Amino acid sequence: MEMLDVFGDLAVGDDGLTIAQESLAPMPAAGIVALDDAMNSDAAALIEYLLNEETTVIAVDVDLNVRCQMSNAATLLKEGAGLSIRDGQLMHQDPDVHQGLRSxxxxALAPGMPCAVVLPGTWGHAWHVVITPEANISFSTPPRAVLRIERRHIFRRPEVETLQNVLRLSQAEARVLSELICGHSVIECATLLDLSVATVRKHLAAILKKTCCSRQSELMRLASIVM
Structure with a gap:
């Protein structure tokens, strides 16, 4: 079975930096260093989001037959984990859940639109699956879709640095969002972070603006993707 080389696609090479430098020339040396740091920071954040011990990527056809996979897929998606790869097919141990995933x-394949689904796992864990149809990833036939599969702990607290990098928030804003994700109210966030309620509300307003969310419930749905 073919293995996906995701690192090769995400690496920031010297050529990319050279092009960026030329397009912005003449740029002061300090500016070039800052650009280099920003590019590497963005790439590192993306790699961390895609590649960690709780996440894998596989490609499947419409029947959930696995066409190719990352090297850690077999370890993460093993028997007894709720979601697993058995006999070359992605399977959930609950037949109803498995049928729901297929549906x-x-x-998602019919309109060619990405979507996400949460599946039950073992106690205290759930599987978050992002489905990207082939029309959105420049694949031919097969695979039909790429699945980013992440095992999440239901009591997991998101990293402040991750929220900063992915959502482009300040450290103070990311700290507030982290507490909100954990289920704390604005008043509780103020107490926990030793801030005034007005300051927490100010940070929340800035977060909503930066993430283009109109209400807190939308923000929580967006943040769930980061988690």
């Missing part, structure tokens, strides 16, 4: 995949 969601078929619905």
């Amino acid at each position: 969601r995949l078929a619905k």
Whole structure:
């Protein structure tokens, strides 16, 4: 079975930096260093989001037959984890959940639109699956879709640095969002972070603006992707 080389696609090479430098020339040396740091920071954040011990990427057809996978897929998606790869097919141990995943995949493939689904795992864990149809990833036939699969702990607290990098927040804003994600109210966030309620509300307003969310419930749905 073919293995996905994700690192090769995400690495920031010297050529990319050279092009950026030329397009911005003449740029002061300090500016070039800052650009280099920003590019590497963005790439590192993206790699961390895609590649960690709780995440894998596989490519499947409409019947959930696995066409290619990352090297850690077999370890993460093993028997007893709720979601696993058995006999070359992605399977959930609950037949109803498995059928629901197949239906969601078929619905995503029909309009060619990405979607996400959460599946039950073992106690205290759930599987977050992002389905990206082939039309969105420049694949030919097969695979039909790429699945980013992440095992999440239901009591997991998101890293402040991750929220900063992915959502482009300040450290203070990311700290507030982290507490909100954990289920704390604005008043509780103020107490925990030793801030005034007005300051927390100010940070929340800035977060909503930066993430283009109109209400806190939308922000929580967006943040769930980062987690």
